[in-house]
Amino acid sequence: MFDAVWRNLPYLLAGYWVTVKLTFFALIGGITLGILVGLGRISKRKWIYYTVTFYVNLIRNIPLILVIFWFYFVMPIIVGRPMDPFPSAVISFIIFEATYFGEILRAGYQSVSRDLIQAAYSTGMTYWQTTRYILVPIAFRRMLPSMITQSIVTYQDTSLAFVIGLPELVRRTSIVDGLEVRSIQLFGFVAVVFFITCYLGSIVSRRFEVQKERGF
Amino acid sequence: MRLAYNFDWGVLWRAPYGVWLLQGIWLTIQLGLIAWIIALVLGVILGTMRIAPWPWVRRLATAYVEVFRNVPFLVQLFFWYFAGPMLFGQTLMFKINAISGLNYYVAIVGLGLYTASRVAEHVRAGFASIARDQFQAALSTGLTEIQMYRFVIIPYALRIIIPPLTTEFLTIFKNSSVAMTIGVAETTFMTYKIDSETFHGLEATTGAMVVYLLIGLGVVKLMGMIESRFRIAGLVGRK
Numbered sequence: 392m393f394d395a396v397w398r399n400l401p402y403l404l405a406g407y408w409v410t411v412k413l414t415f416f417a418l419i420g421g422i423t424l425g426i427l428v429g430l431g432r433i434s435k436r437k438w439i440y441y442t443v444t445f446y447v448n449l450i451r452n453i454p455l456i457l458v459i460f461w462f463y464f465v466m467p468i469i470v471g472r473p474m475d476p477f478p479s480a481v482i483s484f485i486i487f488e489a490t491y492f493g494e495i496l497r498a499g500y501q502s503v504s505r506d507l508i509q510a511a512y513s514t515g516m517t518y519w520q521t522t523r524y525i526l527v528p529i530a531f532r533r534m535l536p537s538m539i540t541q542s543i544v545t546y547q548d549t550s551l552a553f554v555i556g557l558p559e560l561v562r563r564t565s566i567v568d569g570l571e572v573r574s575i576q577l578f579g580f581v582a583v584v585f586f587i588t589c590y591l592g593s594i595v596s597r598r599f600e601v602q603k604e605r606g607f
Numbered sequence: 608m609r610l611a612y613n614f615d616w617g618v619l620w621r622a623p624y625g626v627w628l629l630q631g632i633w634l635t636i637q638l639g640l641i642a643w644i645i646a647l648v649l650g651v652i653l654g655t656m657r658i659a660p661w662p663w664v665r666r667l668a669t670a671y672v673e674v675f676r677n678v679p680f681l682v683q684l685f686f687w688y689f690a691g692p693m694l695f696g697q698t699l700m701f702k703i704n705a706i707s708g709l710n711y712y713v714a715i716v717g718l719g720l721y722t723a724s725r726v727a728e729h730v731r732a733g734f735a736s737i738a739r740d741q742f743q744a745a746l747s748t749g750l751t752e753i754q755m756y757r758f759v760i761i762p763y764a765l766r767i768i769i770p771p772l773t774t775e776f777l778t779i780f781k782n783s784s785v786a787m788t789i790g791v792a793e794t795t796f797m798t799y800k801i802d803s804e805t806f807h808g809l810e811a812t813t814g815a816m817v818v819y820l821l822i823g824l825g826v827v828k829l830m831g832m833i834e835s836r837f838r839i840a841g842l843v844g845r846k
Contacts, residue, residue, distance in 0.1 A: 452777065452823040453816050454784035456795050461816070464802065464809040468612045547679035553788060554799075561681055565689075574689035582678045582686060589677035 395573035396580045406563030407584065409477070413549045413559060416481045418542055421488030428493025433500060443493075450490045455551050459483045463555045476557040480549075488545050495541060499534030500526070532599075539596035543589050550585075560584070618807045619814040628811070631797030632818055638715055638783040638793060639822075643776060645719025646726050651765070653723060654730025655756065668727065675724035681785055683721055688713045688789045714786035722779050729771040733764035766839050773830040780822050794818055 396403065431443030450458065462483040466474045503526055511521040550561040558566075560581060568577045618624045656668035675683070688710060692703040703709065737760060745755040787796035798815045802808025 449816075449820070452781075453819050454781040454795060456784045456787065457798070457812055457815055457819065460795070460798065460802075460808065461812045464812060468809070543677075550679040550681045551785070553681060561679070561685070565685065568689060574686075575693050578682060578686040578690050581682050585679055585682060586674065586677045590673060593673075593677065 393576050393580065395567065395571040396576055399567045399571070402567065403560065403563055403580075406558055406560040409557065409559040410546075410549050413477070413480060413484065413552060413557070414542075414546045417484035417488055417545050417549065420481065420485035421545065422492050422538075424485055424489035425492025425496060428489050429496030429500065432493060432497040447490045447493060450487055451494075455483075455487055455548055456554055458487050459551060459555055462486070476552065476555045480552040480555060480557050484545065484549070484552075488541070488548075491541050491544075492538070495534050495537045496530075498537075499530040502533050503529050536596045536600040539592060539599065543592040543596070546592075547585065547589065612809075614810060615805070615807050616810050616814075618801055618805050618810050624801050624805070624811070627792075627797045627800060628794070628814065628818075631792060631794040631815075634711075634791065634793040635780060635783050635818075635822070638718060638786060638791070639776075639780040641715050642718035642722060642783070643779050645716065646722035646775070646779065647772075649719065649723035650726025651730055651761070653727035654734065655761065657727065657731045658734050672724045672727050675721055676728075680717075680721050680782055681788060684714065684717045684785060684789055687717045710786070710789045710791050714783070714789060714791045718779060718783060718786070722775060722782070725775055725778075726772065729768045729775065730764060732771075733768035734760065736767055737763055763839070766837050769830065769834045769837070773827065773834075776826050776830060777823050780826065781819065 428443055428447060431439050432447065434440045434443070459480060463474075463476070463479050466479050466482065507525060507529070508521060511525045516524070549559060552559055553562045553565075556562065564577050564581050568574050571577065619628065653668045653671055656664050657672070659665055659668075691713065692700045692709075695703060706712070741759065741763070742755065745759040746752075750758065783793060784795040786793055787799065790796070792800070794815050795812075798808060798811035801811040805811075
């Protein structure tokens with residue numbers, strides 16, 4: 392039943408490792424840049440706010456595939472030599488996902504009521520204490536479910552690096568399928584791998600969702 | 608750093624590339640619109656099923672949503688395109704694979720089925736936001752259960768979820784770019800094709816970005832009109 396998958400398992404698993412690595416770098420970079428984007432979106436300095444807002448609105452209205460292509464075409468010009476698909480994919484994912492993470496962070500920050508901050512100040516807490524003990528813990532708890540969901544989306548999105556020839560799980564599966572022509576079991580296998588991992592992720596996300604509702 | 612690159616924006620309009628781009632844009636619009644109709648109809652049905660009084664109906668809809676949300680769209684598309692015809696057995700498979708423009712139909716249906724799972728979630732959330740009193744008020748006027756959904760709850764929920772549906776409508780055009788992986792010659796496919804002929808993919812993709820931004824603006828404008836046309840009296844809507 393799964394003979395073609397079984398025969399090519401080492402090759403497919405090596406592809407899955409590429410998927411995991413790409414997801415890892417995309418998340419680390421995307422969340423780090425996302426923090427800066429989130430800060431930029433609540434900045435009181437007009438030029439920072441407008442620059443970041445332009446960047447966010449631009450990227451969020453463009454298909455990810457196009458962003459991947461664009462960086463694949465532009466990187467060799469900047470670097471001056473042809474670039475491997477992997478670093479090129481990592482850069483496009485960081486630039487793309489940061490806008491989504493940035494908006495989640497901004498929404499989390501803005502969801503904390505101003506009264507609560509005022510109340511913290513009135514108890515004699517300093518700006519940093521308020522941020523450290525009131526703002527960040529509450530905002531963090533509120534945005535955690537969305538952050539996990541967006542991480543799952545990022546993980547699914549890495550399959551799109553297919554288009555620049557990155558040998559991740561889906562690319563390798565389609566290569567194997569070209570030789571074996573066992574599409575049902577091969578693509579079924581990929582679907583099951585993604586389904587199980589993403590479903591587990593969504594369960595975790597839902598648990599934090601419940602916790603969020605309990606907190607204020 | 609030296610920019611050893613000569614920009615040639617002419618690839619955006621010079622023959623035959625300009626025509627290719629226009630053909631691509633036309634396909635992107637077709638894919639988005641037709642798949643959107645499928646997604647909307649199926650999404651509303653599934654979303655309603657998720658609050659049905661029969662547990663197995665709810666479970667069926669939940670299973671659909673979970674499966675389609677937790678598998679990347681690219682994988683779904685590959686499955687439908689490569690494995691789909693095989694599911695019908697040998698003889699039918701050859702007939703199906705012989706259909707001209709099969710990838711186009713698969714892309715539309717695949718995109719519709721995928722987006723339906725996302726629409727269903729918004730529909731369910733829309734139902735959840737309607738107060739219980741509304742249901743009871745509808746029943747107390749003598750409407751049957753079916754009539755209550757048909758004339759009160761569904762029209763009400765659909766209006767509430769117009770803003771999230773706008774986002775999904777935007778997303779469907781963006782996701783239609785994935786259809787290039789099965790060879791549908793939409794906008795993104797054409798930019799890649801222009802690159803392989805001219806090595807000026809940068810200009811072509813930049814042009815395509817503008818195209819997607821314009822489509823996005825069009826969608827926002829359209830949905831804004833729909834939203835103000837169907838605004839629920841007494842509710843504070845967006846300006």
